[in-house]
Each structure stands twice: as structure tokens, then as C-alpha cells.
Amino acid sequence: MxxxxxxxxxxxxxxxxxxxxxxxxxxxxxxxxxxxxxxxxxxxxxxxxxxxxxxxxxxxxxxxxxxxxxxxxxxxxxxxxxxxxxxxxxxxxxxxxxxxxxxxxxxxxxxxxxxxxxxxxxxxxxxxxxxxxxxxxxxxxxFYTADTEDLQALLRPLFITSWLIDDFLDDNAWFGAGDIGTPCILLSSASSKTAYGTAFQLAQRAGIEVVGLTSERNVAFCQSLGVYHRVLTYAQLDQVAPGTPSIYVDFAGNAAFRKALHTHCTALVYSSSIGGTHVAELGSGKDLPGPRPTLFFAPAQIKKRSSEWGGAELNRRLAQSWQAFVARVQQAPAxxxxxxxxxxxxxxxxxxxxxxxxxxxxxxxxxxxx
CATH class of the missing domain: 3.90.180.10 (Medium-chain alcohol dehydrogenases, catalytic domain)
Known part of the structure; x- marks a missing residue:
């Protein structure tokens, strides 16, 4: 055939x-x-x-x-x-x-x-x-139900990555940001599904601020999700106080904006590179102020947690969180x-x-x- x-x-x-x-x-x-x-x-x-x-x-x-x-x-x-x-x-x-x-x-x-x-x-x-x-x-x-196949294909692999990012940051005690003040987690490409899945998980934790960074046209959508404490355009980065203890979770991969954020956020404790949604603006992470961007590889965190918790327990936690996420994604009237x-x-x-x-x-x- x-x-x-x-x-x-x-x-x-x-x-x-x-x-x-x-x-x-x-x-x-x-x-x-x-x-x-x-x-x-x-x-x-x-x-x-x-x-x-x-x-x-x-x-x-x-x-x-x-x-x-x-x-x-x-x-x-x-x-x-x-x-x-x-x-x-x-x-x-x-x-x-x-x-x-x-x-x-x-x-x-x-x-x-x-x-x-x-x-x-x-x-x-x-x-x-x-x-x-x-x-x-x-x-x-x-995870499977016949009536949610579309959501499974669209969101399941992304949400697992989102869940693991949240777990990874907590597992590493927010890289010491909490020792300085209230950690501010900055997510680029905030309208992307992996970003808002991450924000959904982060929003359930006390003592951190979750800030979505997006284009002007997607601000209203990101605000409507209810998972970001603040939503800023990329041009509004100056509304983040430079000395705020912060972590950058980069789904966009925009090299110029990454440099601007690293320069502005003088108390940046960790920079995580996740994706490359801004394909035309991708570039190297070398020669930046602050911490060197580190590529997040979800399978490594899966391996770590499988070793620590066992595969069955990891799957149980993932499935439980997935059901809560899907319920919110489908929630009427919005x-x-x-x-x-x-x-x-x-x-x-x-x-x-x-x-x-x-x-x-x-x-x-x-x-x-x-």
C-alpha cells in the first residue's frame, strides 16, 4: 500500500x-x-x-x-x-x-x-x-476515553511536559529563589498549550507568582485562563522589578528577548529552555548575563521520578492531575x-x-x- x-x-x-x-x-x-x-x-x-x-x-x-x-x-x-x-x-x-x-x-x-x-x-x-x-x-x-481522543492527542504529551516542569522546579526548591523573596516564574509564549499547562500546575502552589509573557494580541486570551497572576506583553518586561528573585521558563526561544530578560532581571536564579515557538528568532544562549540557559528534557525527570516513586505511582499522579486539567479545559461556558x-x-x-x-x-x- x-x-x-x-x-x-x-x-x-x-x-x-x-x-x-x-x-x-x-x-x-x-x-x-x-x-x-x-x-x-x-x-x-x-x-x-x-x-x-x-x-x-x-x-x-x-x-x-x-x-x-x-x-x-x-x-x-x-x-x-x-x-x-x-x-x-x-x-x-x-x-x-x-x-x-x-x-x-x-x-x-x-x-x-x-x-x-x-x-x-x-x-x-x-x-x-x-x-x-x-x-x-x-x-x-x-488516560483513555473515546470521547476525549482529540484532547488526549492535543494536550496529553504537552501536559505531561508541563507537569514535569512544575515538578522539576519544586524538586529543585525553586533554585533558591524563595530564600531571597517571593519567587516570580516568568513563562514566555504564555498562550501556548505547554505554557498554560505549566501555569495551571504552578498556580496550585502557594508562595510563588506566575507571570505570563505573550504578544499583545494574546493578552486577553492568557488573562481569560485564570492561571497567571499577571500577563504582560514582551514590551512590558520593565513591569517586573529587576531585583525580583525569578526563574525564566522559555517556550518561545526568542534569542533577543532572552537577552533582554537576562539583562533586566538581575536576580534571575535559573533559566530553563523548553521550546522554540518563535522559530525566526531562535539563537544561541551564550554570553548572557546571569545563569546560562539550561535545556529542559522531560524524559530525564520522568526517569528520576520513576526511580524514586516507581512507575505506577508516577502514572497515578500524572493521571490524577490530567483529569483535573482536562476538566478545566472543557469547562463550560468558557x-x-x-x-x-x-x-x-x-x-x-x-x-x-x-x-x-x-x-x-x-x-x-x-x-x-x-
Missing amino acids: DTTSLLIRKAQLGQTLLHTYPLPALADGAVRVHIDRFALTSNNITYAAFGEAMQYWQFFPVQGVPDVEQWGQIPVWGFATVLQSRHPEVPVGERVYGYFPMASAVDLTPGKVHAQGWADVAPHRAPLHAVYNQYTRCATDP PWLQVQHHTGPAAVQAAYVALLAGDSNPRTGHMLSL
Whole structure:
């Protein structure tokens, strides 16, 4: 059968190519899945922006196009159904949640299968971080409900990152900011889903101030969420007192603004680099005043907490927090998220280009199917 995928030129993220090619005969022990639906968020733009540094391009290698090394497939989170199986423990028709390419179908290689799911053990994925190689069986997934598939694809991986950021900062005692005064946690790209998921968790803690930084057009949206103590535009950074003990959680990756914040916030105790939603303004974190920006890698905190608490307890805490978050996201009369569906190659391509350009409404969640 053929598969269609959306390819991205690695060095020029705005250049795309719709590529249809035949899948080879299914290998022994492999499964072929149809990718039913997947989410597209600013998190996926971050995957592309950090594709080389964080090895995101390596999960789903491109095949069959000229200059193949110049092109990549952005990983996405979504749901798929097993179309063919040459693995005795993975039946045709089973539905799974996990990490896929922006494509209509893909072949995966399950390793040891257990009640909850399995990992893809294809040789090219062996060096990559294990958390991205896991596929969860919907039938046994404590997070899964059929009526919230869109929210799971859109928010679940982002919220887990959000939860881990909050946990990481608390785990490190706010890097001593509380010893100086009331810690101020500054979040850039405050309208992004990972940022407001982080703010949702932080807002439940006493003794800290959560400040959202965003563009002027997104101020009202961020204020409506009710999780930021203050919402400022990037131009209003001077409204943060320079001597406030602060932590910068950077979802935007804007190098010029990062330098401005590091210069202005003279009591900055920690600078965490999370994402790159401002693709055109990405740059180095070298030669900055204050602490050197440190890349946050969620799987490292998962590994630490799994070791300390055990996997079952970590999952219990995550699931409990997820249910509270989803309840708030859907709360009437003002839900935080409105899902928009895009079907077909041209629609998927257009949705990606619009998101990359920053033209997407922050209240809109994009679900795509090729």
C-alpha cells in the first residue's frame, strides 16, 4: 500500500513537500498502522526547530526523495489502528496511542508486548530516548476515553511536559529563589498549550507568582485562563522589578528577548529552555548575563521520578492531575480549547504552514488526518 507524508526541509522549516510512496512488504515481527488522527501544536514546531540537536528527525527517516538528507518528518502524537500484523501478540484492528510521523501509515516493530502496550524496537530507534518509542493500547490505557481522543492527542504529551516542569522546579526548591523573596516564574509564549499547562500546575502552589509573557494580541486570551497572576506583553518586561528573585521558563526561544530578560532581571536564579515557538528568532544562549540557559528534557525527570516513586505511582499522579486539567479545559461556558479538524494532504499542509507563521488562534486545537 502507499503512504502519504508531509516532509519539511530541515534548514528551511517553511518549505514543505507532500510525498506519496509505496510501503515495502511488511517485515516479520512488524505491524503496519493507519494513522487515524494526530495533533499539531507549537510543540511540534519545537520538534522541528530542535530536530538536529535533540534527534527528533531520526525517529522517522525519509525515503525516496532527491536530497533525502535535507528532508525530515516531524513527529506528532496521535492515534492509529493496526492494519496488518506479522507480530503474534498485536492483533489487526487494535487501536494505539503514541508517536507517529505526519503520514497516513507507517510500519513499526513491537518488542516485548504487555497489557499496557509495547515499544518500537526498530534498530534506528534504539539510540533514541525510550519514552518516545512507547505505544499504548487504548483498551487498557487509564488516560483513555473515546470521547476525549482529540484532547488526549492535543494536550496529553504537552501536559505531561508541563507537569514535569512544575515538578522539576519544586524538586529543585525553586533554585533558591524563595530564600531571597517571593519567587516570580516568568513563562514566555504564555498562550501556548505547554505554557498554560505549566501555569495551571504552578498556580496550585502557594508562595510563588506566575507571570505570563505573550504578544499583545494574546493578552486577553492568557488573562481569560485564570492561571497567571499577571500577563504582560514582551514590551512590558520593565513591569517586573529587576531585583525580583525569578526563574525564566522559555517556550518561545526568542534569542533577543532572552537577552533582554537576562539583562533586566538581575536576580534571575535559573533559566530553563523548553521550546522554540518563535522559530525566526531562535539563537544561541551564550554570553548572557546571569545563569546560562539550561535545556529542559522531560524524559530525564520522568526517569528520576520513576526511580524514586516507581512507575505506577508516577502514572497515578500524572493521571490524577490530567483529569483535573482536562476538566478545566472543557469547562463550560468558557472552554479553553476548541478543536478544528483538517482532513487530506492539502489541508494538513496548510495547517502546518499557518501554525509555523504564528497565524493560529491560541484557543484552537488542530487535529489532522492525511
